Amino acid sequence: MSPLASLVHAYERMEIRGEVPPYGFSSEKIGFLIPLNDDGTVAGLPIDLRGGEGKKREPRMMRVPQPVKRTSGVSPNTLWDKTSYVLGVTAGEGKRTSEEHAAFRTRHLDLLAAETDIGLVALRRFVEVWTPEQFGERGWPEEMKDQNVVFALESERRGPGGTTVCIHDRPAAKALWARLAEAGDRRASACLVTGEPGPIARLHPAIKGVWGAQSSGASLVSFNLDAFTSYGHEQGENAPVSEAAAFAYVSALNRFLEKGSGHRIQIGDASTVFWADASDAEAVVFAEELFAELMGAAAEVDEAAEATKVGAVLEKIRQGLPLADLTVDLPEGVRFFVLGLAPNAARVSVRFFVADDFGAIGRRYLEHLERLRIDPPPKEALPSMWRLLVETATLRKSENIAPNLAGEWLRAILSGTPYPLTLMSSVITRLRADHDVNAHRAAILKSVLVRNLEWEVPVSLDPTNRDPGYLLGRLFAAYEYAQTQALPGLNATIRDKYYGTASASPRAVFPLLQRTATHHLAKLRKEKPGLATTLDRRIGEIFESAEATRLFVPTLPAAHQALFAIGYYHQKTDFYRPRSKPEETLSTPQEAHQ
Numbered sequence: 001m002s003p004l005a006s007l008v009h010a011y012e013r014m015e016i017r018g019e020v021p022p023y024g025f026s027s028e029k030i031g032f033l034i035p036l037n038d039d040g041t042v043a044g045l046p047i048d049l050r051g052g053e054g055k056k057r058e059p060r061m062m063r064v065p066q067p068v069k070r071t072s073g074v075s076p077n078t079l080w081d082k083t084s085y086v087l088g089v090t091a092g093e094g095k096r097t098s099e100e101h102a103a104f105r106t107r108h109l110d111l112l113a114a115e116t117d118i119g120l121v122a123l124r125r126f127v128e129v130w131t132p133e134q135f136g137e138r139g140w141p142e143e144m145k146d147q148n149v150v151f152a153l154e155s156e157r158r159g160p161g162g163t164t165v166c167i168h169d170r171p172a173a174k175a176l177w178a179r180l181a182e183a184g185d186r187r188a189s190a191c192l193v194t195g196e197p198g199p200i201a202r203l204h205p206a207i208k209g210v211w212g213a214q215s216s217g218a219s220l221v222s223f224n225l226d227a228f229t230s231y232g233h234e235q236g237e238n239a240p241v242s243e244a245a246a247f248a249y250v251s252a253l254n255r256f257l258e259k260g261s262g263h264r265i266q267i268g269d270a271s272t273v274f275w276a277d278a279s280d281a282e283a284v285v286f287a288e289e290l291f292a293e294l295m296g297a298a299a300e301v302d303e304a305a306e307a308t309k310v311g312a313v314l315e316k317i318r319q320g321l322p323l324a325d326l327t328v329d330l331p332e333g334v335r336f337f338v339l340g341l342a343p344n345a346a347r348v349s350v351r352f353f354v355a356d357d358f359g360a361i362g363r364r365y366l367e368h369l370e371r372l373r374i375d376p377p378p379k380e381a382l383p384s385m386w387r388l389l390v391e392t393a394t395l396r397k398s399e400n401i402a403p404n405l406a407g408e409w410l411r412a413i414l415s416g417t418p419y420p421l422t423l424m425s426s427v428i429t430r431l432r433a434d435h436d437v438n439a440h441r442a443a444i445l446k447s448v449l450v451r452n453l454e455w456e457v458p459v460s461l462d463p464t465n466r467d468p469g470y471l472l473g474r475l476f477a478a479y480e481y482a483q484t485q486a487l488p489g490l491n492a493t494i495r496d497k498y499y500g501t502a503s504a505s506p507r508a509v510f511p512l513l514q515r516t517a518t519h520h521l522a523k524l525r526k527e528k529p530g531l532a533t534t535l536d537r538r539i540g541e542i543f544e545s546a547e548a549t550r551l552f553v554p555t556l557p558a559a560h561q562a563l564f565a566i567g568y569y570h571q572k573t574d575f576y577r578p579r580s581k582p583e584e585t586l587s588t589p590q591e592a593h594q
Contacts, residue, residue: 002193003337003339003350003353004193004241004249005193005194006275006277006355007248007249007252007253007339008193008245008248008249008252009277010252010275010277010337011248011249011251011252012248013277014252014255019255020251020252020255021063021251023181023244023247023248024066024177024178024181025063025065025066025177026063026064026065026066026067026251026254027061027063027254027255027258028061028062028064028067028080028148029058029059029060029061029062029148030049030059030060030061030062030064030080030147030148030149030150031048031049031050031059031060031144031147031148031149032046032047032048032049032144032147032148032149032150033046033047033049033149033150033151033152033157033164033166034046034047034126034149034150034152035047035152035153035154035157036122036123036126036151036152036153036154036167037122037153037154037155038118038121038122038153038155039122039125040121040122040123040124040126040128040129041125041126041129042126042138043154044154045138045139045140046140046141046144046149048141049062059147059148061258062150062166063169064077064079064080064150065077065078065079065080065168065177066247067206069203069205069206069217070216074099074100074103075103076100076103076104076107078107078111078168078177078180079108079123079150079151079167079168079173079177080148080149080150080151080168081104081148081149082146082147082148082149083144083145083146083147083149084097084100084101084146085100085101085103085104086101086104086149087101087130087132087135087149088100088101088130088131088132088135089132089135089145090145090146091142091145091146092146097132098132101132104127105127108123108127109124109128111176111180112124112127115172115176117170117172117173118153119151119153119167119170119172119173120167120170120172120173120176122151122153122167123151123167150166150168151166151167151168152164152165152166152167153165153167188200189237189240190240191240191241191242191244191245192239192240192241193241193242193245193249194242194244194245196242197242198242198243198244198245199242199243200236200237200240200241200242200243201236201241201242201243201245201246201247202234202235202236202237203219203222203236204219204221204222204236204241204246205217205247205250205251206218206219206250207219207220207250207253207254207257207341207348208254208257209257209258209259209264209271210257210271210341210342210348211266211269211271211343212269212342212343213348214343214346218343218344218346218347218348219346219347219348220250220253220347220348220350221236221239221241221246222235222236222347223235223236223238223239252275253273256273256274256275257271257273262288262292263275263288263292265292265295265296265384265385265386266386267295267340267385267386267389267410268386268389268398268401268402268403268405268406268407269342269343269403269406270340270341270351270352270407270410271340271341271342272338272339272340272341272410273338273339273341274288274291274292274295274336274338274339275288275336275337276288276334276335276336276337276358277334277335277336277337278333278334278335279333280333283334287336287358287362290362291336291358291361291362291365293382294365294369294382295384295385296382296384296385296386296387332357332359334357334358334359335355335356335357336355336356336358336361337353337354337355338352338353338354338355338410338414339352339353340352340406340410340411342403342407351404351407351411352407352408352410352411354411354414354415356414356415361414364413364414364415364416365413365414368413368447369382371447371450371451372388372443372444372446372447373443373459374439374442374443374446374459374460374566374569375459375460375461375570376439376460376573376577377439378439378440378443379439383440385409385410386398387440388440388443389401389405389406391427391430391438391441391444392405392423392426392427392430392444393426394430394433402422402426404420405420405422405423405426408420408422409423412451418451418452419447419448419451419452421448421452423448424444424445424448424449424452424558424559424562425558427441427444427445427562427565428445428503428558428561428562428565431499431500431503431565432499432500432503432504433500435495435496435499435500437565437568437569437572438569439569441565442565442566442569442570445562445563445565445566446459446562446566448562449559449562449563453559455559457563457566458566458570460570461474461570461571461573461574462570463545464545465545466545466546467560467563467567468506468546468550468551468553468556468560469556469559469561469562469563469564469567470564470566470567471542471545471546471551471567472502472503472506472510472551472552472556472564472567473503473563473564473565473567473568473569473571474542474567474568474570474571475510475542475543476494476495476499476502476503476513476564476568477567477568477569477571477572477575478517478535478538478539478542478575479494479513479514479516479517479520479539480494480495480572481535481572481575482517482521482524482535483516485520485524485528485531485535486519486520486521486523486524486527487520487523494513494516498513502564503556503561503564503565504555504561505554505555505556506551506552506553506555506556507552507553507554510551510552511552517539521535521536
């Protein structure tokens with residue numbers, strides 16, 4: 001099933017539950033409501049619909065007639081709009097505010113001329129007498145400027161249950177909007193998404209909420225140059241999608257992309273949405289909640305969720321249990337979809353789309369977590385994709401993550417294909433630059449080696465591993481530990497000076513480090529003889545695991561540089577593992593391997 005077809009099905013299910021607007025309507029951010037008397041005069045000050053406090057107040061999401069798609073022209077919405085159109089005022093320079101207000105006025109005077117509904121008549125009378133100068137004369141708040149506004153009759157402003165009944169919600173207004181939607185060019189054709197005949201959408205509605213895209217929205221399907229057209233077709237006729245299908249897939253996407261929807265997570269520059277499809281509503285909820293928690297779409301599991309199946313699965317993962325010990329009962333028969341979107345000028349591009357049984361996707365993700373398992377683990381029991389990706393970026397800033405890396409990695413995880421090799425090279429590059437070998441980076445490198453090269457990479461310190469990269473990493477950690485114990489308070493260790501060279505060209509630097517370590521150990525024999533003896537033994541064991549003449553190889557390939565980092569991490573953390581006598585004893589090879 002294509003992404004658009006699956007989104008149309010998702011819309012149909014959500015419409016039944018009342019989670020998305022009906023055909024022809026859209027959920028938009030509305031900041032203020034203007035109350036009107038029956039004669040069209042204003043009944044007091046505008047009502048602020050925004051929530052929150054201070055400068056972070058957020059407009060209310062409200063269902064209104066679907067907005068027009070604006071590019072560079074002037075085109076008013078119906079029965080609502082921003083203040084530059086409705087009132088003729090704006091906070092900016094407003095070079096064409098008068099033109100926008102005139103267009104809104106002309107449209108509604110013509111549109112409502114023959115209407116007899118009391119609400120529509122009141123709106124027409126308001127439009128007839130309103131002038132932009134009244135905004136300041138009435139003392140309306142400056143923060144209202146550039147907000148979207150709607151109207152309501154003061155006599156009917158409070159409906160049953162205290163809800164607000166706006167003029168655009170009145171039956172007469174809905175009937176008017178339905179007539180407008182049916183007007184225009186009604187040439188029908190078979191829809192590529194649903195297969196049903198119907199009027200073709202010339203322009204698709206705007207998709208909003210994609211990180212980095214235009215705030216007014218962007219299109220997934222559009223044709224605006226002659227080079228994109230064929231056989232004399234114009235705009236949407238080149239890829240015929242019915243107006244109903246275009247409205248449905250965009251409405252579903254906009255709902256998923258909303259802040260706090262529980263169906264969205266930012267993976268690098270890819271705004272990623274996910275949803276499930278099954279006859280069992282409980283299985284759908286479990287699948288979506290579990291995926292959201294695994295991916296970090298939810299900040300944390302609340303107390304009530306801890307007692308659910310989702311909480312039980314997360315607790316097992318937090319305990320660091322191997323995949324074989326998780327025994328997760330993933331729901332079967334649930335079709336799961338994951339769609340990654342990225343900005344591309346005025347359009348939205350699809351970075352990846354994965355559609356599969358949730359059981360298969362869930363098992364692949366758990367296998368991914370198993371590949372990431374390392375000891376000692378990071379502080380976060382279940383690090384999010386974003387937390388791992390920033391380890392590949394300069395200065396750990398999300399905007400520095402390689403553009404395609406996030407999408408390629410997630411697609412590989414969910415589809416069970418090899419990871420992008422740029423993941424390993426990015427981490428190695430960062431290690432050579434900042435020398436910070438932490439649990440996240442070691443785990444990423446381990447996962448790539450296991451998945452792509454099918455190597456058996458140890459989870460914790462493995463004294464029996466004879467790979468030269470792993471042994472050199474352990475040896476480098478031992479030399480650094482000897483230095484820090486012999487010369488406490490150093491501003492820079494050998495890691496800060498030589499890590500990059502040592503991991504890439506061992507023969508160029510290890511003989512120097514070996515001579516320096518001899519002096520450090522000599523100093524320790526005078527001050528901490530027990531520690532010096534243990535360190536001597538540990539370094540000797542590393543040399544015994546490989547022939548000394550072959551250990552200091554001229555160069556290490558990228559995969560063995562990854563093992564260098566893992567060996568360094570394992571050995572260094574083992575040195576600092578809590579012990580009863582930290583200065584006198586270190587774990588033996590047998591103890592470290594257990």
